[in-house]
Amino acid sequence: MHSNMTLPGLESVSIKKVEEVEGAYHIEVEMPRQAQTCPACGNQTSRVHDYRIQKIQHLKVFERTTYLFYRKRRYACSCGKRFAEANPMVDRYQRHSKEWNQALGLRVIQGMNFKDTAAQFRTSQATAIRRFDQVATTELQEVEELPVIKLMLFERSEQSVDGLDFGKKKRENETNDSSTK
Numbered sequence: 001m002h003s004n005m006t007l008p009g010l011e012s013v014s015i016k017k018v019e020e021v022e023g024a025y026h027i028e029v030e031m032p033r034q035a036q037t038c039p040a041c042g043n044q045t046s047r048v049h050d051y052r053i054q055k056i057q058h059l060k061v062f063e064r065t066t067y068l069f070y071r072k073r074r075y076a077c078s079c080g081k082r083f084a085e086a087n088p089m090v091d092r093y094q095r096h097s098k099e100w101n102q103a104l105g106l107r108v109i110q111g112m113n114f115k116d117t118a119a120q121f122r123t124s125q126a127t128a129i130r131r132f133d134q135v136a137t138t139e140l141q142e143v144e145e146l147p148v149i150k151l152m153l154f155e156r157s158e159q160s161v162d163g164l165d166f167g168k169k170k171r172e173n174e175t176n177d178s179s180t181k
């Protein structure tokens, strides 16, 4: 499958190889090599330090459990700092892709129960429940903040109420100003 086909969450990623291994999809991916901003000094660098392979569970492809084998590049800056490249797939210290986490977050809210949802995502019930707690906590905070958000809407009418929906990214900038009553 060497093609221009894009997969959800992998639009800006270069797919090196796809193979089926014991009924699962293994997708080898890489980011294009490009200049990075050093988190320590702010200069640009495109000097590659090394690569690490990171295995990440991704959304199922054609109903098969799917893993990304992400060849993560680390860059070296002239200031001495070494750091991993920016990437759209996975947050630091995560074993699941962002797409996978978002989809599970939606499904644990809408799904029938943790057992079926966990099975559908080929993960443990504990992971499904933990994800439910994260989403539920976000939602509860948003409900508590409803009066604040209404006020904000008067002040900044261009903002929609999309932030109240499940699965949408919480707008961080609205939490600080009026957290005290």
Ligand SMILES: [Zn+2]
Residues within 6 Å of the ligand: 038, 039, 040, 041, 042, 043, 077, 078, 079, 080, 081
């Ligand atoms: Zn630097």
